[in-house]
Amino acid sequence: MRHYNFSPGPATLPEAVLEQAQEELLDFHGLGASVMEISHRGPDFMALAEQAEADLRELMGIPDNYRVLFLSGGASTQFASAPLNLAAQGRPNIIDSGIWSSKAIDEAKRLTGVHVAASTKDGNYARAPLQDELVISDDAAYLHYTDNETIGGVQFDYIPQAIIGGQDVPVICDMSSSIMGREMDVSKFGMIYAGAQKNIGPAGITLVIVRDDLLARAPKAGIPTMLDYRTMVKTDSMYNTPPTFAWYLCGLVFQWMKRQGGIPAIAEINQRKAAKLYAAIDNSDFYSNPVELRHRSITNVPFILADESLNARFLAESKAAGLLNLKGHRSVGGMRASLYNAMPEAGVDALVDFMKAFERDHG
Numbered sequence: 001m002r003h004y005n006f007s008p009g010p011a012t013l014p015e016a017v018l019e020q021a022q023e024e025l026l027d028f029h030g031l032g033a034s035v036m037e038i039s040h041r042g043p044d045f046m047a048l049a050e051q052a053e054a055d056l057r058e059l060m061g062i063p064d065n066y067r068v069l070f071l072s073g074g075a076s077t078q079f080a081s082a083p084l085n086l087a088a089q090g091r092p093n094i095i096d097s098g099i100w101s102s103k104a105i106d107e108a109k110r111l112t113g114v115h116v117a118a119s120t121k122d123g124n125y126a127r128a129p130l131q132d133e134l135v136i137s138d139d140a141a142y143l144h145y146t147d148n149e150t151i152g153g154v155q156f157d158y159i160p161q162a163i164i165g166g167q168d169v170p171v172i173c174d175m176s177s178s179i180m181g182r183e184m185d186v187s188k189f190g191m192i193y194a195g196a197q198k199n200i201g202p203a204g205i206t207l208v209i210v211r212d213d214l215l216a217r218a219p220k221a222g223i224p225t226m227l228d229y230r231t232m233v234k235t236d237s238m239y240n241t242p243p244t245f246a247w248y249l250c251g252l253v254f255q256w257m258k259r260q261g262g263i264p265a266i267a268e269i270n271q272r273k274a275a276k277l278y279a280a281i282d283n284s285d286f287y288s289n290p291v292e293l294r295h296r297s298i299t300n301v302p303f304i305l306a307d308e309s310l311n312a313r314f315l316a317e318s319k320a321a322g323l324l325n326l327k328g329h330r331s332v333g334g335m336r337a338s339l340y341n342a343m344p345e346a347g348v349d350a351l352v353d354f355m356k357a358f359e360r361d362h363g
């Protein structure tokens with residue numbers, strides 16, 4: 001019996017997708033072998049990979065002048081790959097809005113000079129920096145931001161922009177925990193990347209969507225082959241053996257998303273899910289969320305119990321009620337409910353009902 005799983009990542013997957021994978025597991029498309037056991041270069045896997053990219057392009061409206069890569073190494077590897085490939089002629093400008101952007105800054109600093117374009121650290125990351133607070137350096141190679149801070153529950157409600165010397169500075173976004181959760185105009189970005197294990201699929205695969213012209217910025221030498229975007233573009237992300245099973249599952253999730261009506265339909269449900277949970281938090285003195293209204297995340301909702309001594313009890317009782325993995329990140333404390341695309345609205349209803357009952361019993 002499946003429970004409602006609020007894990008921040010690896011996160012819940014659509015039940016229909018898991019069922020389809022189970023059905024096809026032993027015998028993929030009549031091959032007499034699992035999709036895990038066939039060559040990534042054979043026609044069957046190649047067809048699957050092409051379909052996954054086509055579905056992703058359709059769902060996100062990715063323009064033709066962008067390449068789509070399916071890589072390994074997680075979003076954390078992109079913290080290094082982005083500066084290696086795209087910052088040969090200048091410094092990364094990075095917006096600091098929480099723990100994940102701090103990690104991106106630390107990693108870039110190992111490789112190159114970095115300019116922090118704005119930070120909300122002093123305010124304990126209770127909001128994202130605003131457009132008019134950004135200070136861009138004259139030598140900006142790109143502007144990097146983290147659309148949704150998965151740990152702090154802080155989400156940008158705008159796409160940052162920068163112009164230096166009359167030129168648009170390419171915007172690079174770590175979209176790991178918010179990609180495909182709401183509509184985004186891909187043409188506004190130089191590059192988008194995301195680990196799959198939050199809103200797309202299982203762990204082990206990372207999406208990179210990069211605009212063609214930026215590939216020419218890479219230095220001729222000095223980038224390890226596996227981290228060089230040009231290698232991966234040339235080889236259709238198959239320079240080495242890619243994570244084939246994870247790739248396959250992402251493809252199934254894209255098809256599931258299309259059946260739901262695509263990103264606009266899913267985004268509408270996501271808005272409703274988040275609104276219900278924040279209302280339950282705001283309408284009580286028992287629960288609270290520290291993030292400024294306009295920057296509250298729709299995918300990761302941290303909340304604190306007024307009486308922290310009830311934390312262990314909340315977790316034990318919620319688990320017994322079939323609501324899994326609500327423990328907050330150790331740096332924030334309290335609880336966190338992650339409401340990715342695959343979390344049904346009924347799961348949020350069940351969580352809200354539980355929270356009200358728990359408050360009645362212990363408030």
Ligand SMILES: *Cc1c(COP(=O)(O)O)cnc(C)c1O
Nearest residue numbers: 074075076100150174176177195
């Ligand atoms: C989870 C997460 C990461 C790290 O992803 P890995 O795939 O584990 O490397 C980076 N950025 C954000 C915003 C995340 O939520």
